[in-house]
Amino acid sequence: MNSDDISLETEWSDPMRKVIMWNMVTLDGFFEGPSKGQIDWFLFDDELEKYITGSQMSAGTLLFGRVTYEGMAAYWPSAEGQLAGFMNRVPKVVFSRTLERADWNNTRLVRENVPEEVSQLKQQPGGDIFIFGSADLASTLIPHGLIDEYRLGVSPFVLGGGTPLFKAGSGRLKLKLLEARVLKSGVVILHYKPE
């Protein structure tokens, strides 16, 4: 291939894939709690499901850290419905040094070089890349500027304890608000991108 071929390819190819973090979060900043894995405060109604399927069905890949992956892999394979079909079908990557195997349908296990792997993934053609939960993984990617959008569903709960979405000591991240949307349940969806 000569340089002319490369520039033609760039003209025709899609813009670089976006990595988008999506999480339900409480007023006190937890994405699960008060105990580990507890998410009964999600207020998951038709309107929220419609928002999620609408904004995420185009996802090309899902990224997980081990803890979130294990929770999802235990739940979705036996779940039913449109969202379950999507979750089970979509290509997934789990980043973990300790996970022995990743048996959930269409999952690739990556043990190291996390930022490089994600960077490479972004340069390949495909749909948006989503991260759910996975606060540890997110805290690895944020300093490298690898997360392009933050979408939070703020639920009207104060838990008083739980797992923080943004890990301590991750340093300051300045954001630009793209959209604020209010659902009937009182959940407020906030979209940001890094400034």
Place this chain on the structure above:
Amino acid sequence: MRKVIYSMFVSLDGFIEGPNRNLDWHIVDGELHTYVNDQQREFDTYLYGRRMYEVMAYWETADKNPSSPEYEIEFARIWKRTPKIVFSRTLEQVEGNVRLVRDNIAEEITKLKEQLGKNMDLGGPNIASTFMQLGLIDEYRLFVHPVVLGSGTPMFQALDNPIHLRLVETRTFGSGVVYLRYQR
């Protein structure tokens, strides 16, 4: 009955101060300040813990600074003349329109709520935590700033039981600050 309203500027990750009690991330432009100034008409009392009072004491003299924007001077004037109650066992001295209360918070607030008057604005996460444990807060107002701070002073401390609130109002400002108002 009068309401106690816990209202704070807060980061997306739930801090009201950054590391080293830093407040440089606060967006205090004309649009937001004017809105906050208008909200002050609703209150006839400010309730603070010691730390928040020490931070807010800045407003005691802010109207003397000629280079301050008009909306800051207006807030300073409103703040100075509004009666304040500071809940503290350790504070020795207060200045201005301030009353010091050393204990019996539940009794004091219950009495105040039963009196005729406007709503009371509560500031400060330490005192707010005490108020929350005692079930004294009626409304929560968060001015969510478009920033993740990573660490600092949390708006909400540990609780024995989660609190389920009802969203009653929202507003988005040009700066990206989102105002969320919740009631019990």
